[in-house]
Amino acid sequence: MDKIQNMKNEYQQMVKKTSPNSNLLRDSVRAFWVGGTICAIGQLITNIVKSFGYSKDEASMIATIILVFLGILLTGLDIYDSIGKYAGAGTIVPITGFANSMVSPAIEYKKEGYVFGVGARMFLIAGPVIVYGTITSVIVGIIHYFI
Amino acid sequence: MxxxxxxxxxxxxxxxxxxxxxxxxxxxxxxxxxxxxxxxxxxxxxxxxxxxxxxxxxxxxxxxxxxxxxxxxxxxxxxxxxxxxxxxxxxxxxxxxxxxxxxxxxxxxxxxxxxxxxxxxxxxxxxxxxxxxxxxxxxxxxxxxxxxxxxxxxxxxxxxxxxxxxxxxxxxxxxKNNNPPYITYITTGKIVDLGIKDPMNMGAAMAPAAADTIVTHFKDTGRTPNDYDLIITGDLGYVGKELALELIKKYNYDIENIFSDCGIEIFDAQTQDTHAGGSGCGCSAVTFCGYLYKEMKNNKWKRILFIPTGALMSPGSTQQGETIPGIAHAVVIENQLG
Known part of the structure; x- marks a missing residue:
């Protein structure tokens, strides 16, 4: 038994050595500038909306809606996945990434119908984000209440 | 007999x-x-x-x-x-x-x-x-x-x-036995699992199975790498091919000069952005039916060892933390008999 385990360990070391790693620095730089650009666009929209006399909260809400719309539009036009491939976390973390994660399964599973296809599978990737995001917000809310 | x-x-x-x-x-x-x-x-x-x-x-x-x-x-x-x-x-x-x-x-x-x-x-x-x-x-x-x-x-x-x-x-x-090429030997693979869990590195999961089947084929038939013009695996890709070579070397067989992989042949990794290479049932199938068969007909090779490789997992098994069992089957295709 030990012999087999040793063989497995030895092989896993071999695999680690042979498998190429992603270029962390390059990927980080790309994520930073693309993600930063998306945020800057969000800020720009907020500022423009504010100049029309909306409050800060209203303006951020409108900016969010516009960014989500853009994320969905670019997903539908088969562009977002290419940007995502280039930028990685830079396009996953902003709210546009959330929109992409909802719409891409909706497109993919349309063939399975609107109920069990689009409706159910839409949350395939975003579901965990919503679940754990909600739980986290409750915990933070409780902490906030006592501080 | x-x-x-x-x-x-x-x-x-x-x-x-x-x-x-x-x-x-x-x-x-x-x-x-x-x-x-x-x-x-x-x-x-x-x-x-x-x-x-x-x-x-x-x-x-x-x-x-x-x-x-x-x-x-x-x-x-x-x-x-x-x-x-x-x-x-x-x-x-x-x-x-x-x-x-x-x-x-x-x-x-x-x-x-x-x-x-x-x-x-x-x-x-x-x-x-x-x-x-x-x-x-x-x-x-x-x-x-x-x-x-x-x-x-x-x-x-x-x-x-x-x-x-x-x-x-x-x-x-x-x-039935008629014109070349012929299927002369087959070596059916065993499931080999050396504990690889990453479904994004299937070459690594399958390489031990490929190595096992190739070495077993040599032992069973008494043949050596010199008997073949080409030894080609299914979809090990660049990572798996490297690993299989290293594993086979441990058994004192050197196949480096005649070893290739359908997943490497089918795409141009530099321009087609396919990373480790091609995979899927279709990879070895079309490479054989197109490239290998036609070039055997042209007599580019007289005897090849064709070893499609499989990673026997499902999305569910991966999510449950299971390792990925690999398998590889070897088929000998020859233009001449005897």
Missing amino acids: SKHIGNQTIKFDLPPSIIETASIVGPKEGKGPLARYFDTILHDPLWGEKSWEKAESKLVNKSIEKVIEKANITPEDIQYIFAGDLLNQLTASTFGIRNYDIPFFGLFGACSTMAEGMMLGAMTIDGGFADYVIAEASSHFCSSEKQFRFPLELGTQRPLTASWTVTGSGAVIIG
């Missing part, structure tokens, strides 16, 4: 002939280095169908139609079809051949399916159970992504160890 030699190998008394092959590939494969070897290249991965799954079934259907047509026989002449794919419950194959009136064996060997079909087909012919059989295997990039990975439009990065599922279907007709 027994046809079974050594531990896992069969030597055919009257080696069955590979009568004809047909291959259909998607647009990306059609832009790759092997493009000129394929019979049909699609311009649209959906091929006018409503879903990826339907498109894959059409690949199955049309490649079988094509191979029968090329061999100049009729569907009634075929006694069995051995076919498989990657989709749940083999729907690509079963839906693809449901309008043919031919007895069917459904196979799942992950990406090693082409070899599984050729081995069983050759045994059926050698056993005298049929005059003609078809072995077929298919995969489709989009249906595989949908089933095993993420929706196509999701903006994600693929690790450098990930492979690219080939869109394509390859079909061969195997018949």
Whole structure:
């Protein structure tokens, strides 16, 4: 038994050595500038909306809606996945990434119908984000209440 | 005399002939280095169908139609079809051949399916159970992504160890001993699992199985790497090929100069952005039916060892933290007998 385990360990070391790693620095730089650009666009929209006399909260809400719309539009036009491939976390973390994660399964599973296809599978990737995001917000809310 | 030699190998008394092959590939494969070897290249991965799954079934259907047509026989002449794919419950194959009136064996060997079909087909012919059989295997990039990975439009990065599922279907007709090339030996692989869990590094999961089958083949047959013009695995890719070479070296066999991989041959990794290489049942199937078969007909190689490799996992097994068992089957194809 030990012999087999040793063989497995030895092989896993071999695999680690042979498998190429992603270029962390390059990927980080790309994520930073693309993600930063998306945020800057969000800020720009907020500022423009504010100049029309909306409050800060209203303006951020409108900016969010516009960014989500853009994320969905670019997903539908088969562009977002290419940007995502280039930028990685830079396009996953902003709210546009959330929109992409909802719409891409909706497109993919349309063939399975609107109920069990689009409706159910839409949350395939975003579901965990919503679940754990909600739980986290409750915990933070409780902490906030006592501080 | 027994046809079974050594531990896992069969030597055919009257080696069955590979009568004809047909291959259909998607647009990306059609832009790759092997493009000129394929019979049909699609311009649209959906091929006018409503879903990826339907498109894959059409690949199955049309490649079988094509191979029968090329061999100049009729569907009634075929006694069995051995076919498989990657989709749940083999729907690509079963839906693809449901309008043919031919007895069917459904196979799942992950990406090693082409070899599984050729081995069983050759045994059926050698056993005298049929005059003609078809072995077929298919995969489709989009249906595989949908089933095993993420929706196509999701903006994600693929690790450098990930492979690219080939869109394509390859079909061969195997018949009684006639013209070359022949299937002379087969070495059926065992499941080998050295504990790799990463489904984005399937080459690493399959390399030990490939090495095991290749070494066993040499031991069973008494042959050495020098007996072959080409040893080509199914879809180990760059990472898996490197690992398999290293593992085989431990048994004192050096195959480096004649060793290749269908997943490496089918795409140009530099320009086609396919990372570790091609994969899927279709990878070894179309590479064999296009490139290998046609070049054997041209006598570029006289004897090859073809070893499709499979990673036997499901999305569920990966999520449950299971390791990925690998398998590899070796088929010897020769132009001369005796």
